[in-house]
Amino acid sequence: MLNASLSVAPLSPSAAPQRAAIPGSYGWPVIGPLSDRLQYFWLQGPQNFFAKRMEKYESTVFRTNVPPAFPFFAGVNPNVVALLDVKSFSHLFDAELVDKSNVLVGDFMPSVNYTGGIRVCAYLDTAETKHGQIKDFAKDILRRSASTWVSSMTTTLDAMWDSLESQLAAAGDGGSASYIFPLQEFLFSFLSLTLLGADTSAFPEIKKSGHIMIDKWLAVQLLPTISINVVQPLEEIFLHSFSYPFWLVKSDYQKLANFVENGAGETLARAQTEFKLTKEEAIHNLIFMLGFNAFGGFSLFFLSLLSSLSEQKPGVQEELRKEVREKLSNNILSFETVREMDLVNSFVYETLRLNPPVPQQFGRARKNFDLSSHTTVYEIKKGELLCGFQPLVMRDPKIFENPEEFVYNRFSKKRGGEDCNILKTRSSPEQPSSSYRSKQNPGVVFVVICARWIGISLFRFMTDIGASGGSYSGYDIFN
Numbered sequence: 001m002l003n004a005s006l007s008v009a010p011l012s013p014s015a016a017p018q019r020a021a022i023p024g025s026y027g028w029p030v031i032g033p034l035s036d037r038l039q040y041f042w043l044q045g046p047q048n049f050f051a052k053r054m055e056k057y058e059s060t061v062f063r064t065n066v067p068p069a070f071p072f073f074a075g076v077n078p079n080v081v082a083l084l085d086v087k088s089f090s091h092l093f094d095a096e097l098v099d100k101s102n103v104l105v106g107d108f109m110p111s112v113n114y115t116g117g118i119r120v121c122a123y124l125d126t127a128e129t130k131h132g133q134i135k136d137f138a139k140d141i142l143r144r145s146a147s148t149w150v151s152s153m154t155t156t157l158d159a160m161w162d163s164l165e166s167q168l169a170a171a172g173d174g175g176s177a178s179y180i181f182p183l184q185e186f187l188f189s190f191l192s193l194t195l196l197g198a199d200t201s202a203f204p205e206i207k208k209s210g211h212i213m214i215d216k217w218l219a220v221q222l223l224p225t226i227s228i229n230v231v232q233p234l235e236e237i238f239l240h241s242f243s244y245p246f247w248l249v250k251s252d253y254q255k256l257a258n259f260v261e262n263g264a265g266e267t268l269a270r271a272q273t274e275f276k277l278t279k280e281e282a283i284h285n286l287i288f289m290l291g292f293n294a295f296g297g298f299s300l301f302f303l304s305l306l307s308s309l310s311e312q313k314p315g316v317q318e319e320l321r322k323e324v325r326e327k328l329s330n331n332i333l334s335f336e337t338v339r340e341m342d343l344v345n346s347f348v349y350e351t352l353r354l355n356p357p358v359p360q361q362f363g364r365a366r367k368n369f370d371l372s373s374h375t376t377v378y379e380i381k382k383g384e385l386l387c388g389f390q391p392l393v394m395r396d397p398k399i400f401e402n403p404e405e406f407v408y409n410r411f412s413k414k415r416g417g418e419d420c421n422i423l424k425t426r427s428s429p430e431q432p433s434s435s436y437r438s439k440q441n442p443g444v445v446f447v448v449i450c451a452r453w454i455g456i457s458l459f460r461f462m463t464d465i466g467a468s469g470g471s472y473s474g475y476d477i478f479n
């Protein structure tokens, strides 16, 4: 799993792990899940919710409930076994041990109406034939588009900087510009080009509002699981007590499906001829990959990347900028140049470590098995739902020195750290001996390369990064 050589703190040669019963409880029916839900969303917030229980039980593995729960989620079982250290978390990605069907966001699964009436790849278990077909299709898309990532990124990013620049000019001296929507507009165009082979400029309505359509589609299906915590208790009453119906976003979803059908003809044809998918399966899986996996993941990740950059001391920004300028002295941006940027790479990985865009991962035990944390072995029963909460897993003090601290050069080769495989190793690679395929995110390399690119682009164009509350200020040149 996690590359142990990253661990700056040595693992102590401890005694053999002891067996123990899993601490924690699910409480009284209805009251236990409801009370946990209120703590999770309102009184503590997700990270504190897990941290406080870890402290209370003095264990990184324990039983608890996670939302959604009560009153209108009758079929949803909120009971999970939480896994909060790197060692126990790694079991989640052993396909021999866990079944991944329908557990992308927990026992709760948004209606399949949100995905054209079919279960898309991320909801399929690795034992399902369809999973392999769609996964191969996804990998093929990324492989084929790799040669155009650079040019597509450059063109669409330039449009984003232009948009920000004109917003700033309009705001006048000392003004600021909101970067969230320009960033999302860029992401939508860039991902459509690279993943679908579809140019949004040929579809004016989609170009203008495709990113907003995806935002709404994501929000409505995920509301019961998302913590916003700004207008409590209204949020608990109106956002977390029931699931929202698909018809709220039906017409937008149809527009996105038409866009894929008309704009991604070649990709759809390959899905049918080479990967034996039906046209419908291809369309809805493409929307999900584009909107949920890629756009959703990148939107959150880039926002944390920008805020990590803005929080750095000027000296750190200067060091990063210096590396970018030195490596780009001949002004040629290529895969190789991007790979050579040791500090930028480390910065990207450190951002992913502390702010994993997808905080939770779930898996259901296929059979009874022993699960080990760093110190203890627990018995897991077939059918139990395991829930890893990454923001705490990635702060495992047995793996990371000063785990709470953002150390921008933690993974820099110069500093002696190895290239970090945090994102890549969240899922185990394909094992030829296994009867199951892996659930590894096929977009891993793409994600990391794109993130480095964004960082590089920022440092090429800006002299001082100041980002707060979704808006930018305080930089003085745009090339």
Ligand code: HEM
Pocket: 100, 104, 121, 122, 123, 124, 135, 138, 142, 195, 289, 293, 294, 296, 297, 298, 301, 357, 358, 360, 361, 362, 438, 439, 440, 441, 442, 443, 444, 446, 447
């Ligand atoms: C910052 C961006 C991204 C993040 C944070 C991210 C994260 C993840 C995570 C955590 C999973 C595993 C979910 C689970 O089973 O529990 C996953 C799966 C997946 N991701 Fe990504 N992803 C990103 C970008 C992409 C991109 C660009 C693609 C493009 C094809 C992609 C395609 C997929 C697919 C198809 C799966 C399902 C894999 C399977 O079922 O075997 N992701 N992603």
